[in-house]
Amino acid sequence: MKPALALSLVAFLLGLFDHDSARAAQQAPEYRIDPVKANVYRFTAGSYRSVFMVTNAGIFLADPISAAAAQWLHGELSRRFEKPVRYMAYSHNHVDHTLGGEVFARGGTTIIAHQYAAEDLAWTRVPTALPDITFRERLTVNLGEGQVRLRYHGPNNGRGSVSMRFMPANVLFVVDWIVVGRMPYRDLPGYDIHGMIRSTREVLAGEPFDVFVGGHAGTGDREDVQRYLTYLQALYDAVRDGMLAGKSLQALQGEIRLPEFRDLEMYDEWLPLNIAGVYRTLEDMSYLKMREDVDSP
Secondary structure, eight states: HHHHHHHHHHHHHHHEEEHHHHHHHSOOOOOEEEEEEETEEEETTTTEEEEEEEEEEEEEEOOBBBBHHHHHHHEEEEEEEEOOEEEEEOSSSSHHHHTHHHHHHHTTTTEEEHHHHHHHHHHHTTTOOSEEEEEEEEEEEETTTTEEEEEEEESSBBOOOOEEETTTTTEEESSSSSSSSSSOOTTTEEEEEEHHHHHHHHHHHOOSEEEESSSSOOOEHHHHHHHHHHHHHHHHHHHHHHHHHOOOHHHHHHHHHOOOTTTTHHHHHHHHHHHHHHHHHHHHHHHHOOOOSSSOO
C-alpha cells in the first residue's frame, strides 16, 4: 500500500472512531451526585432524578432508575460514603424509575414499595427486585439519626406513587406528578389529572417542607410547587370549559395559551400535548362527551 493511501485510510478510520465516540458520548446519560441539604443528596441520570440520605447506620435510597444507573450509583456510594444501602424505596411502578433494583438487592438492601406498585411489578413481571416491605397509607423508616416518611396520596401517576420526606433535613421527593420549572410530561401518559391536582393540594396543605426534589427537572420550594398546582388547575379549567362549550380538541389546542406559564421548560412543545392529555382524561374517565348538556364537536 502506498504511504499516502495508508495515511488516508488511517485518517478515515480515526474519523469514524471519533464520530462514533462522540455519538456514544451524546447518547450516554450524565451521572452526577449533588448535595441537596444536610445529609440528603440528589442523583442525576440524564433527565432522571433520585435522592438518597446518608446516616451513621447506612443509606436510604429512592429509585434506582435503570440497571446502568444503579451500577454506577452503587459504586459511587461505596467509594464516597463507605456505608451500606440499608433501604431502597420505589416511588411508583413505572419501569423508567424501578429498573436496576437487583443491583442493590444482591447486597442485602431491603426493598420498599406501596402495595399497588409492588402488585404491578409482580403482575407485569418487571425484571427488577420485588419489594420486601409494602404499605397501604403511610410508612416511617428510622435509620440512624435520620427518618424517611413515605405517604400514599391516591391515584396520580402510574400505580402506588408515593411521596418521601427525608428528615430532619425536611426534603420532599415526588416523582412525575409534581414537576417544578417544567411542563408536565407530554400528553400525560399514565397520569390522572384529577389525582395530580388532589395529591398536590394535599402536599401543600400538609406539614411544610424546606426543599422539593422531583424525579425530573429542578429542585424548588413551596412557592414552586404552588405555581405548578396553579398551572394544573388553569389547564384543567380551560380544557373542561372548552369541552362543555362543545369545542373539539383541535379547537382547544388552537385557542388555549396560558401565557403566564410561558417561562416553563417545554411550554411551546408540550402545551398542545398537555391539552390533549386532559381532554382524553375527561373523555375516558368522566364521560364528559356523553352528557346530554354537552354538544359533541
